[in-house]
Amino acid sequence: MKMEICDCVVTLGGELELMKVNKADVTVAEAVIINVKHGGSAVNHIANIRTVEVSPMRLKAELQERYLSRAGDDGDRDIADKLFPGMSPQFPATFAEAGFEVSENAYAADDVEGAQEAQEPAKDAPGVTDSGKGDPRLDKPAGGRKAVDPDAVLAAATGKEK
Numbered sequence: 001m002k003m004e005i006c007d008c009v010v011t012l013g014g015e016l017e018l019m020k021v022n023k024a025d026v027t028v029a030e031a032v033i034i035n036v037k038h039g040g041s042a043v044n045h046i047a048n049i050r051t052v053e054v055s056p057m058r059l060k061a062e063l064q065e066r067y068l069s070r071a072g073d074d075g076d077r078d079i080a081d082k083l084f085p086g087m088s089p090q091f092p093a094t095f096a097e098a099g100f101e102v103s104e105n106a107y108a109a110d111d112v113e114g115a116q117e118a119q120e121p122a123k124d125a126p127g128v129t130d131s132g133k134g135d136p137r138l139d140k141p142a143g144g145r146k147a148v149d150p151d152a153v154l155a156a157a158t159g160k161e162k
Contacts (some may be wrong), residue, residue, distance in 0.1 A: 001056055004028055004094050006106070007048040014039040028098050029059060029091045033067050033079055046095060050108040056088045 005027050012019045026034075031043045063080040084091060092098035 001054055001091070002051050002093060003054045003059075003091060004049050005052055006031075006046045006050075006095065008043050009045040010034055010038065011042050011044060012038055014042075027054065027059065027091075028093065028095055028100075029063060029080075029084060030066075031095065031100065032083060032092070032098050033063060036079060036083065037067065043100065046100060046102055047106050048108045049095065049102065049106050054091075056091060059091065060084060060089055 005025050007022070007024045008026055008031070010021045010023050011017050012021065026043070031046075035042050060080060063084075064078055067079050095102045
């Protein structure tokens with residue numbers, strides 16, 4: 001099945017907003033679970049939306065493993081199964097379908113890598129040398145995932161330039 005994924009900011013601590021965490025490659029289903037566990041608007045500043053192919057059974061297994069409550073928590077032994085019951089559950093395919101507010105400019109550009117390369121890094125950004133060019137060893141974090149620039153996420157979500 002095709003499903004949207006995004007980069008976003010997750011606000012932990014409910015209304016107290018104790019911590020904000022940048023999170024990359026979040027599926028629609030994971031965003032729903034995060035909102036249920038951490039408060040209705042925990043997932044925000046949705047940006048860089050793109051569509052990927054997912055296996056419903058594999059996705060559910062990964063969500064069950066990642067979000068299985070431990071004994072003594074709120075009693076939810078398996079939030080993924082409660083929200084998405086069955087062996088091959090019906091997940092929402094888009095953020096809009098799941099009830100998230102998404103701006104038009106939150107969708108990924110055709111050439112995201114090229115757009116990132118064209119941007120000049122800030123002089124005080126981590127990994128930027130005196131020449132103003134980034135250290136290529138720091139371009140991608142371990143595991144092959146792209147680093148999430150919180151300013152870019154916020155700019156994409158609000159439609160304002162950095």
